[in-house]
Amino acid sequence: MKGILIQQKVFKAIDGRYTENISEEKRLENDEFAYSSIILNLSDSVIRKVGKLETAKELWDRLEELFTETSLPSKLFLLEKFFRYKDLSKNIDENVDEFTKLVQDIKLTGDRT
Template identity: 45%
Template sequence: MTSTKVDIEIWNGKGDFTLWSQKMKALLMQHKCVKTLDEFWEEEIIERKRNKQIDTTWSLIFLHPSNSVIREVGKTETAEEIWTKLESLYKTKSLPNKCYLWKQFFIFKFDPHLDLEANLDRFNKLTQNLTNSSETLSGEQQAIALLSALPEKYKDLRNALE
């Protein structure tokens, strides 16, 4: 079996924390230590293996934020503690944040300088951010917003889809 080295960008406290955390969890899964975030352990796991996995998880998470973020979470001692601290700092679910996300969703327009795939990626990021902030977004809402966001050059497509 071959292993592939995966590089995850350094978390600098800006941008999409949810996407970074998903990648980080995948990396932890690859190293077979993601369960250390849950602090749930089956009885048959020996203490030494558990401690080794906890140390590995903590170090993998600790090595991926930028220096300024490490200063905020550096006093943590367990994987669960550092993960919880990162989520509390960067995964906001406040009312102003939700209002901002909804506004961005409803005013979304395709950027004419970007290709279709890049625009769809921007749209998917908006919908994922809303879902991650515990908001419910129906398929109909997504379809209407996407059709409304299409530029004039896609009017035939828009008409066919409507």
């Protein structure tokens, strides 16, 4: 999703890094575009959890809270899965893909600074 917002040049509505002086109207337009881009890519069940939020930043932050698990048990589970990973039924490309996914999931459980 971040990639889509960057491509549409509206991720600044979320990270707040406007480098140029833009009008409040343009900021609001960017926020609305980012918000709608995110909402349109969510399932109905997720929309029910976040639908009352008003800005793209609020929406983004709430989705991070809902879907980025950073607890110690979660991290330990992922580390165990990482070190025990072996699937002989998959070819090398599928194994590398799964291994890479595990590495990314472990990184996501780290500090969000």
